[in-house]
Amino acid sequence: MNPASSHLGETVPAKTARTPTASAPTASAPTVRATTVAGRQTVLGLETSCDETAAAVVRLDAGGRAEVLASVVASQTAAHAPYGGVVPEIAARAHVESIDAIAAQAMAQAGLAYADLTGIAATAGPGLVGGVMVGLAFGKAAALARGLPLIAVNHLEGHAVSARLGADLPYPFLLLLVSGGHCQLLEVEGVGACRRLGSTIDDAAGEAFDKIAKTLGLPYPGGPALEALAEGGDAERFQLPRMLLGRKDCDFSFSGLKTAAARLAEGLRDAADRRDLAASVQAAIARQLAERSDRAMAAYATAREGRDLRFVVAGGVAANRMVRARLQATAAARGFSFTAPPLAYCTDNAAMIALAGAERLALGQSHPLDAPARPRWPLDEAAALASPTHAPGRKGAKA
Ligand code: KG4
Ligand code: ZN
Numbered sequence: 001m002n003p004a005s006s007h008l009g010e011t012v013p014a015k016t017a018r019t020p021t022a023s024a025p026t027a028s029a030p031t032v033r034a035t036t037v038a039g040r041q042t043v044l045g046l047e048t049s050c051d052e053t054a055a056a057v058v059r060l061d062a063g064g065r066a067e068v069l070a071s072v073v074a075s076q077t078a079a080h081a082p083y084g085g086v087v088p089e090i091a092a093r094a095h096v097e098s099i100d101a102i103a104a105q106a107m108a109q110a111g112l113a114y115a116d117l118t119g120i121a122a123t124a125g126p127g128l129v130g131g132v133m134v135g136l137a138f139g140k141a142a143a144l145a146r147g148l149p150l151i152a153v154n155h156l157e158g159h160a161v162s163a164r165l166g167a168d169l170p171y172p173f174l175l176l177l178v179s180g181g182h183c184q185l186l187e188v189e190g191v192g193a194c195r196r197l198g199s200t201i202d203d204a205a206g207e208a209f210d211k212i213a214k215t216l217g218l219p220y221p222g223g224p225a226l227e228a229l230a231e232g233g234d235a236e237r238f239q240l241p242r243m244l245l246g247r248k249d250c251d252f253s254f255s256g257l258k259t260a261a262a263r264l265a266e267g268l269r270d271a272a273d274r275r276d277l278a279a280s281v282q283a284a285i286a287r288q289l290a291e292r293s294d295r296a297m298a299a300y301a302t303a304r305e306g307r308d309l310r311f312v313v314a315g316g317v318a319a320n321r322m323v324r325a326r327l328q329a330t331a332a333a334r335g336f337s338f339t340a341p342p343l344a345y346c347t348d349n350a351a352m353i354a355l356a357g358a359e360r361l362a363l364g365q366s367h368p369l370d371a372p373a374r375p376r377w378p379l380d381e382a383a384a385l386a387s388p389t390h391a392p393g394r395k396g397a398k399a
Contacts, residue, residue, distance in 0.1 A: 121357020
């Protein structure tokens, strides 16, 4: 079935759903207000920005260490698989149907009542706005009913703090955020304090994995399927273009790689050939991520005079073993420590949203109940506005 002609409306290639159309309205940032909550935080987090309905309870102690008391993720993969990508309308409806039960399950797993919470955090964007509205509305209603502060969390900020869920990782650190909709290098000073060093000028890394996987006939979601196919393949077999070689910045580009891989995939029938192409593609993506991260590490180390040399990779693509291994080796060569979230917290989850909310709450921040759902919401807004290369294109800003 041609997804574009479906009565269900437009489909979005797997996980590229987080890149809304250029005409989507941009709401203003939710205003942060001071709250009186301090010390230990226990926060229910809600995540509904793409195709996972997730709820989690995270406790943050006064020293800033996080403990996940519960984390429930209901994936909609099966519902979207026949269309080869996320169908926004199906996603929003599925969130509506399950958010109640998923939140209740997380609270039960944590063994807590709402009275034990100090706040409720919900993803407020960026993402598919129909889904974002479901989790945010649920969070607002629960916060109002229970008299708890609401924290409207940027999904990317959730990914940015996610490595702190599994490790004692202090701020500041250099972050490579690689997901289905985003690919950027950021200096992270703390929650709400990120400075972007580079970003993709076209596709995100996860988007490249997904689209190339599709041309190889692999099922959605493509990233893990391509990694599985690449197992044992010859990564040297196919020469793929190296993008932005003439540039000395920390930006990424994957569209040329995608086109070249699609052409090569067309003629391949043999299983071994397809395996080699998958391995070559995976290696090419990992190489670009490592090269740009290496450049960012060099600049970061100079700016910090050799202090705080911590490198973190987060987001769905951080689940890829070759990507992790290349980045780990790069970090070691530059004298950086290396941290990646546990696999469950690489892809979308609510524990990272709860943690971002808890950290903001600990700083005395929360949001009013009219906080808007934002289809687009760059982490480093100043950089996104200043850089014309990252202006919204046909598929919207890659924030
Ligand atoms: O962070 P995430 O769950 O959602 C977004 O915020 O976008 O990332 C999903 C992306 C998808 O593009 C998926 O194919 C990719 O992460 N991904 C992987 C792997 N696991 C997930 N890519 C390559 N290898 C993997 N093992
Ligand atoms: Zn994500």
